[in-house]
Amino acid sequence: MSLDISHNLASIQQSLPADVLLVAVTKTKPLADLQAAYDAGQREMAENKVQEILEKAPQLPSDIHWHLIGHLQTNKVKQVLPFVHLIQSVDSLKLLLAIEKHAEKIGKPINCLLQVFIAQEETKFGLDPAEVKSLLNSPERKNCKWVNIIGLMGMASNTSNQEQVKAEFQSLKQLFDQTKAAEPQFEWLSMGMSGDYELAVAAGSNLVRIGSKIFGPRIVKNPSSAEKIK
Numbered sequence: 001m002s003l004d005i006s007h008n009l010a011s012i013q014q015s016l017p018a019d020v021l022l023v024a025v026t027k028t029k030p031l032a033d034l035q036a037a038y039d040a041g042q043r044e045m046a047e048n049k050v051q052e053i054l055e056k057a058p059q060l061p062s063d064i065h066w067h068l069i070g071h072l073q074t075n076k077v078k079q080v081l082p083f084v085h086l087i088q089s090v091d092s093l094k095l096l097l098a099i100e101k102h103a104e105k106i107g108k109p110i111n112c113l114l115q116v117f118i119a120q121e122e123t124k125f126g127l128d129p130a131e132v133k134s135l136l137n138s139p140e141r142k143n144c145k146w147v148n149i150i151g152l153m154g155m156a157s158n159t160s161n162q163e164q165v166k167a168e169f170q171s172l173k174q175l176f177d178q179t180k181a182a183e184p185q186f187e188w189l190s191m192g193m194s195g196d197y198e199l200a201v202a203a204g205s206n207l208v209r210i211g212s213k214i215f216g217p218r219i220v221k222n223p224s225s226a227e228k229i230k
C-alpha cells in the first residue's frame with residue numbers, strides 16, 4: 001500500500017510541469033497513508049473537513065502544510081486557524097471577516113483562496129465572478145490586515161464531457177488573469193482533481209488537488225451528489 005502511494009505520487013509529479021504544486025487530498029484516509037505520502041516527500045496535504053485536520057495534524061509531522069478545501073463554517077474558524085496553511089474555500093465576505101478577526105487574535109497571517117463556482121451543478125459552494133469582484137472591492141475586505149487573498153479555486157462539473165470541463169477551467173483562468181491585474185499578490189490558481197487535472201493544467205492551473213489517484217478510491221457511507229464513490 002505505501003509502495004503504491006509513493007509510486008503514484010512520483011508518477012503524478014513526473015507528469016506535472018515544475019511550477020505546478022501537487023496537493024495530496026487525504027480526506028477519509030488513515031494516518032498510515034498520510035505518513036506514507038510524507039515519507040515519499042509529500043508536504044502539501046488537504047482535507048475538506050475541519051474535524052479531520054484537527055484529528056490528524058497533531059499526530060503527524062509538524063512541517064506538513066495543511067490546506068482546507070471544503071466549506072468552512074464561521075463557527076469553526078477559530079479551531080482550524082492554528083493548523084492551517086492555506087484556506088482554499090473562502091466563499092463569502094462573512095467568512096473572510098471571521099477569519100480576519102481570529103487571525104488577528106492569534107497573531108497569525110492567513111492565506112486564502114476564493115472558491116469560485118464554475119460547474120453546472122447545484123451542489124457546489126462558491127462565488128460567481130461578479131461576487132468575486134464585489135468581495136475584493138468591498139471596503140470591509142480592503143480593511144483586512146491579517147487575511148491575504150492569494151488566488152482562486154474552482155471545481156469543474158463532474159461530467160465526461162471534456163469540452164465542457166475545459167471551457168469551465170478556461171473561464172476560471174480568464175477570471176484569474178483579469179483579477180490579478182488589480183491584485184498583484186495573486187499567486188495560485190487551484191483547479192484540477194484526479195479525473196481532470198491534465199485539462200486543468202493545460203488551461204493554466206498551478207495547483208492541483210489530487211486524492212484518489214494517489215490513495216485509491218474513497219469509501220463514502222452516505223454519498224451525496226457532490227461526493228460519490230469513485
Ligand SMILES: *Cc1c(COP(=O)(O)O)cnc(C)c1O
Pocket residue numbers: 025027048069070155192193194195209210211212213230
Ligand atoms: C475530494 C476533493 C478533491 C480530490 O478529489 P479526487 O477526485 O479524489 O482527486 C479535490 N478537491 C476538492 C475540493 C475535494 O473535495
